Amino acid sequence: MNPTNTGYERVSSNTLAADNGALLRSWQLRTFWLLWGAYASYYLCRVNFSVAQPAILKEFPDWTYAKIGTIQSVYFVFYAVGQIINGTLGERFGARRMMTGALVIASMTNLLFSFTSSYSVMLTLWAINGYAQSAGWSLLVQTLSNWNTSKRRGTVMGLISTCYTVGNVMSWLLAGVLCGSIGWRAAFWVPSLILLPMAVVFFLFVRNAPEEVGLPPVRDDVMEPEPARANAGASPAGGSAHLSTRDLIRLTFSNKVLWVLGLGFFCMNSVRYSFLGWSVQYMSEFQGRTIKGGAFMSVAFPLIGSVGAITAGWASDNLFGKRRAPVCALSLTALSAVCIGFTYIPQGHWMLATAILGLAGFLIYGPDMLMSGAATVDVSHPRAASIATGFTMCLGATGAIFSGVGIGWLKDMAKGNWSLVFWVLAGLSIVSALLMVSIWNARPKAAKA
Numbered sequence: 001m002n003p004t005n006t007g008y009e010r011v012s013s014n015t016l017a018a019d020n021g022a023l024l025r026s027w028q029l030r031t032f033w034l035l036w037g038a039y040a041s042y043y044l045c046r047v048n049f050s051v052a053q054p055a056i057l058k059e060f061p062d063w064t065y066a067k068i069g070t071i072q073s074v075y076f077v078f079y080a081v082g083q084i085i086n087g088t089l090g091e092r093f094g095a096r097r098m099m100t101g102a103l104v105i106a107s108m109t110n111l112l113f114s115f116t117s118s119y120s121v122m123l124t125l126w127a128i129n130g131y132a133q134s135a136g137w138s139l140l141v142q143t144l145s146n147w148n149t150s151k152r153r154g155t156v157m158g159l160i161s162t163c164y165t166v167g168n169v170m171s172w173l174l175a176g177v178l179c180g181s182i183g184w185r186a187a188f189w190v191p192s193l194i195l196l197p198m199a200v201v202f203f204l205f206v207r208n209a210p211e212e213v214g215l216p217p218v219r220d221d222v223m224e225p226e227p228a229r230a231n232a233g234a235s236p237a238g239g240s241a242h243l244s245t246r247d248l249i250r251l252t253f254s255n256k257v258l259w260v261l262g263l264g265f266f267c268m269n270s271v272r273y274s275f276l277g278w279s280v281q282y283m284s285e286f287q288g289r290t291i292k293g294g295a296f297m298s299v300a301f302p303l304i305g306s307v308g309a310i311t312a313g314w315a316s317d318n319l320f321g322k323r324r325a326p327v328c329a330l331s332l333t334a335l336s337a338v339c340i341g342f343t344y345i346p347q348g349h350w351m352l353a354t355a356i357l358g359l360a361g362f363l364i365y366g367p368d369m370l371m372s373g374a375a376t377v378d379v380s381h382p383r384a385a386s387i388a389t390g391f392t393m394c395l396g397a398t399g400a401i402f403s404g405v406g407i408g409w410l411k412d413m414a415k416g417n418w419s420l421v422f423w424v425l426a427g428l429s430i431v432s433a434l435l436m437v438s439i440w441n442a443r444p445k446a447a448k449a
């Protein structure tokens with residue numbers, strides 16, 4: 001053997017590894033920010049409705065709280081159905097195509113919404129918007145998992161979850177200004193114009209996995225063995241490379257831990273979207289703020305929530321041995337106390353209400369991110385990240401249906417009083433916390449106890 005050639009080969013190998021490492025880091029950053037920007041944009045055309053809601057009620061004074069809440073609930077019905085369908089399709093088509101299409105459809109439905117005064121048309125358009133936006137989080141989670149290892153999944157998911165908290169803040173601020181200066185219809189057509197260029201940029205520059213740019217796979221999950229199948233040869237990776245979509249769906253729906261996680265998310269999401277859907281209404285109606293002022297005060301919920309999400313992700317990785325359930329259980333227990341605290345806030349004390357709303361956001365966005373992202377990927381099959389996340393998000397969206405017509409019905413029943421609403425939200429938080437206690441020790445497959 002020629003020692004000169006051996007040295008040359010070693011140097012070339014080291015240089016290639018260094019080049020690949022630099023290229024991987026570049027693509028990881030690019031993918032992170034493109035996913036962040038795209039999903040933040042979704043919220044511009046999602047939670048704008050909650051800001052416009054008080055103005056819509058003024059334009060249509062014969063509408064009840066339950067009636068306008070039904071528009072939000074119809075959104076979540078189609079959002080829930082879309083999670084299963086689009087989560088499954090995401091395994092085949094990937095985020096690049098599906099999220100681009102979702103951005104375009106969300107843009108068009110919001111634009112058309114701004115021109116209608118028909119209740120049935122509003123219901124239809126918001127249902128289509130809900131279905132389109134369901135092609136979002138599960139695809140984001142899948143793509144981000146493709147580009148990162150399980151060792152830092154909680155931290156990375158915590159960081160990227162700021163996309164929907166910041167998107168929420170920007171949506172409420174923009175919609176609040178537009179409702180106050182132009183009218184509620186502008187809160188729909190202006191954001192719709194922002195999504196179109198975002199869709200173009202996302203399609204041109206994002207890639208679904210490292211393999212699409214010539215890099216080796218990054219995920220380090222322990223692969224589960226494939227169920228025995230006729231006419232199937234041995235697989236060098238434990239057989240998982242040959243799992244069909246049907247196999248992945250079966251594995252997902254038979255995963256007991258995932259069911260517990262999903263049911264916990266069902267309850268938690270009812271609470272989160274109740275705050276998202278009604279905070280501006282609460283600030284405007286009970287605390288005496290204008291729509292613009294109510295929107296500005298309500299941003300404390302998602303804004304401080306982003307800090308909670310980052311904190312929860314870091315804590316689950318570094319303090320709890322990559323266990324997500326303990327962080328969720330502790331946060332949700334504290335959230336139930338905060339919900340009860342709302343019943344003691346006097347009318348007109350909007351600064352105290354804003355502070356408590358921010359605390360609620362801090363406590364709820366950590367569990368939201370962990371349950372719908374890191375924890376779902378942890379306990380699911382490595383190739384079923386999109387399907388499993390779609391499943392969890394479906395249950396969460398089903399719970400969120402309550403946040404529209406359910407909260408409206410409670411308010412109608414209580415003749416506009418808010419106390420009953422907050423007691424129900426406290427109860428849902430406790431149920432979710434108890435479900436997380438039952439899976440306290442669940443970890444990523446690659447993690448050691």
